[in-house]
Amino acid sequence: MSNSAVVRWTVGLSAAVAGVFAFAVVRLQQPLSEADVDGPQTYCYQGVRTHDDEQPTAQCFTVEDGRFSRVFAWDDASLTTTPGFVIPGLWDGHGHLLQYGEFLHSVDLFGASSFDDVRGRLRNYVDANPDAGTSEEWIRGVGWDQNVYGRMPTAADIEEDELLRGKFFMLDRIDVHCSWVSQAVLDLLPADIPDVPGGDIIREPGMGVFCDNAMDMLYAIFPAPGREKKRAFRDVSIMSNSAVVRWTVGLSAAVAGVFAFAVVRLQQPLSEADVDGPQTYCYRGVRTHDDEQPTAQCFTVEDGKFSRVFAWDDASLTTTPGFVIPGLWDGHGHLLQYGEFLHSVDLFGAASFDDVRGRLRNYVDANPDAGTSEEWIRGVGWDQNVYGRMPTAADIEEDELLRGKFFMLDRIDVHCSWVSQAVLDLLPADIPDVPGGDIIREPGMGVFCDNAMDMLYAIFPAPGLEKKRAFVSTAMAKLNEVGIVGMHDAGVFPNHLELYADMAGSSSDWTVRVYAMLECAQRNTYCPDAAAKVSRVSDLLSVRSVKLFADGALGSWGSAMIEPYSDRPETSGSLLVNATTLTNLAKSWAAFGYQVNIHAIGDLANRLAIDALEAALVDVCPESGGSGAEVHLAACQADRRFRIEHSQIIHPDDQKRMHALGILPSIQPTHATSDMKYAELRLGPERTATEAYRMRSFLDIGPVLGSDFPVEPPNPFEGIFAAVARKNPATGHGVDGSSDGWHVEEALSLDEALLGFTRGPAFGAFMEGRAGIIKQGALADWVVLDEPLDALEIDDLRSLKVKQTWVGGRIVYEYPGSEGLEVEDL
Incomplete structure (x- = not known):
């Protein structure tokens, strides 16, 4: 003040x-x-x-x-x-009530441990929302994971519960790449659903799951939201007797022991904010990531940048408690989807279908009007590997409260969606298979994977602009809590980039720098007019790259493999696009001047991605004599910085090609520790040991580390723990509770992992020297911790809390108790 x-x-x-x-x-x-x-x-x-x-x-x-x-x-x-x-x-009231209310409008299936768990959550939702789940208002959910249940869900899994039977559910898998729908939704689709290119309609053990492009047939019949929305959680202004003076009245009990997180709201957008003159900050220690000056105690900030970084040398300066590291970046996440997840049903960790139904029921109880054809209930996090089979729309229908509601629940890897019967009823009676997708038909309908998910998105009622703004604001606030100052948004539609541009330039809620990868309105196409409209380079929002998709996800057998899956030898996964088209797209986008980033998980998909990127390099940088072609292309790649997103399973021959060309691997360490429980079942021990989840093997070509949130939690310290210990950050254990890390030969050191979340993403976004580093001229982004990282035990990273997060010299997050810290002498 x-x-x-x-x-x-x-x-x-x-x-x-x-x-x-x-x-x-x-x-x-x-x-x-x-x-x-x-x-x-x-x-x-x-x-x-x-x-x-x-x-x-x-x-x-x-x-x-x-x-x-x-x-x-x-x-x-x-x-x-x-x-x-x-x-x-304290600015933690504005907008949060509305965002919380939005979250309660979908069913949380994250963590559902069984089909019974799923049905239990759906029942809870229907109990609270008895009118939801109709053809006009499907019940949406997200978070199921067939890896937890032991098989893919089916529509019949929902129908098992009498309360859920007949309702419209569309439930997204944890990775939102598959939707599990109820029988009511399936009844809207054709009786014989053809396969969908680039998608997967899961037919065994029954219909109900549509993945990737196959989800389009669900979205084609999904009821769009109506104009009138429930406004129980409106933006609230708290004030005194002065009309324009606004402040928060905080009531605290002397016996209370629970503290809320302090969210710091900027008074003006970062694009406009400035400080009156230079400001100097001193801490107990500063890790800079600047090779010429790796440590310091103080820095001066001017015009949102570091103007001086130095050791304490002035007795008049005092230090603030805490240890500083450069602001953290997530190299692969999904901003809008994360915000939507925070307003949907959390199915991560659901242990059974009952658990899932229980979480859906809880949501329905709190949001009795949700789950209509105009407002489906969304959820994410289910895993059929936990439940023993794929879910079905019938699994939702088992709960009377959930029955008839519209649910769309994404699998843990968001490559499959599990929908309720109400959603299925909007699709043709005979749903054809989808190339590049999978419609799960056994044990029943309800799950759509990869390209098959397109049919769900075609009928899904898209949220309105204000909801999307709330999704972005919520997501950024949560990212700031874990020290994230910037992220690579891996696939953003042109209309969403227009929203981003508006918010980045005018909203005080825009507190995370975004390097966005354009995704055309129609996936895997060339849309230069749309790109020309949204292209931009700025410190708050940059759009100069494109996201293409080669295949689906490993958890739902959608990753395209050279050899068949070890646990499903009848399939080798799905390519979402053929090799010729992928190569032509890479060439076109490279000629447009864009960085080309290709989603590839399976070893076949990675091989074709490398082929496409190499062909694009040959086109944009034709050799002009002198050095060999390989050296020449590597020099071209150093300028273009083409990437493979996930780089998850790569044949040894193709690993050598990546090294030779310098193609950037974008890696999510927590994918390895989440997948380790079933990876060897999918791939076999030899393929796992030689091809899967490389990190140290790619260290020399500068991996870009991230989380793939909301598929995984966005906390970078959990990612660092996974990279260093190769254990699950949620449990602290390896496979089957072991104290040993999983394939520790690929582990990174603490310093290497931290660089992967700072300088790695900076290079991958053409921001080296300006982001992920504390040096003169760099963006003034930093994170304050209670202790220096190198003084912690590795296991401490799992519970590490950020004290403060600063972006552009402005504080955007403070942990309770860190406000107004007393200064002390050095």
Whole structure:
């Protein structure tokens, strides 16, 4: 608080007795942009913490035209004090209630441990939302994972529950690449559903799951949301008697022991924010990632960049507790989808179909109007490997409360969607197979994988613009909590990039730098007009790359393999696009000037991706004599920086080609530790040992590390733990609870993993020297921790909390208790 600060403060009232406090919500009579106060208003309290270094405490302040015009100690007997102690206003209320309400409109299937668990969650949802699950309002969910259940779900798995039977469910797999639908949805599809190129209609053990391109037939019949939406969780303005003065009244109980996270809201967009003159910060230690000056204690920030980085050399400077590392980047995530996940049903970890149904029921209980044809219930995180089979629409229908609602629940790898019967009923009675996709038909309909998911998305009621803005705001706030200052958004449609551009330029909620990969409105196509419209390069949003897709995901047998799967020898997975088309697309986008990034998981998909990228390099950099072709192409690649997203299973011959060309591997360490429980079943021990989940093998070509959120949690420290220990960060164990890491010959050191989440993504986004580093001229992004990373035990990374996150010299997140920390002498 200072005399020129915009007025924002918090009054903390402590109660001597334990109890539950109801917060009083005061609604503004007019918008903040129009409200005004008649003359100055003076307020005095028992104490005021200002966060102003020149005047850290006060008792009174005067407000005029929405700003503090005077901050002072009590010096006038005519002034009376109001009980309470004031701190600067905390911006964790604006928008969160609405986002929470949106989250409660879909069924959380993450962590569902069995089909019974899934059905239980769906029942809970239907109990709470008895009118949901109709043809007009499907019940959506997300989070199922057939790897947990032991098989793919089917529509029949939903139908087992009488309460769920007949309702429209569309439930996305944890990776949102498959949808599991109920029989009601299947009944809308043709009786004989053909295969879909680039998609997978899961037919065994029964219909119900549509993956990737096959999901389009579900979206083609999915009911679009209506104009009227439930507004139980609206944006709330909390205020005093002054119309334009806004602050939060915090009530704390003396016996309370639970603290909320402090979300710091910028007063203006990062694109406009500035600081009056240079600001110097000193900490106990600073890790810079600058080879010329690897450590420091202080830095100066000016105009959103580091203008000086130095060792403490001035007795007048004081240090703030904490240890600094460069701001963290996620090299592969999905911003909008993560925001949607935060508003949907969490199915990660669901142990059974009952668990899934239970989570869906909980959602329906809290959102009785959800699950209609206009507003499907979404969820993500299910895994058929846990449940013993693929889910079906019938698995949802088993619960009477869920029956008839529209659910679309994504598998853990988002490569399959499990939908309810209400969704299936919107599809043709005979749904054909989809090239490059899989419609799971046994044990029943309900799951659509890879290209087969397109039929679901074709009928899915897309969320409106305001919902999408809320998704972005929520996601960015959560990313800031774990120290993320930037991310590579791996596949963004042109209309969403227009939303991004608007928010990056005008919204104070835009607190994460985004390097976006364009995905054409129709996947795996060339859309230069759309690209020309959204292309841009800036510190907050850059669009200069494209995302193409070669195959599906390993968990749903959608990854394209050279040899058949060890546990399903009748299939080798699915290519979402043929080799010729992939190569032509890579050439076209390279000629357009874009970085080409290809999703490839299986070894066949990776081989074809390397073929396509090599052909593109030959086209854009024709050899002109001198050095050999391989050396020449490597030099061209160093400039173009083509990437393979996931780089998960690669034949040894093709690993050599990647090294020779310098193709960047984009790797998610937690994929290895999540997949390790079934990877050898899918691939066999030899193929796993020689081809799968390389990290150290690719260290010399600069891997870009990330998480693939929301498929995996976005916490970079969990990714670092997985890279170093090769164990699951959720459990701290290896395969089957072992204390040993999984294939530790591919493990990274702590420093190597940290560079993979800082300088690696910076290079992959053409931002080297400006991001992931603390040096003069770099973007002023940093993270404050309680202890230096190299002083921690590796296992401590699993529970590590970020103290503060700064972007462009502005604090965007503070952990409770870190606000206004006392300075100390060095």
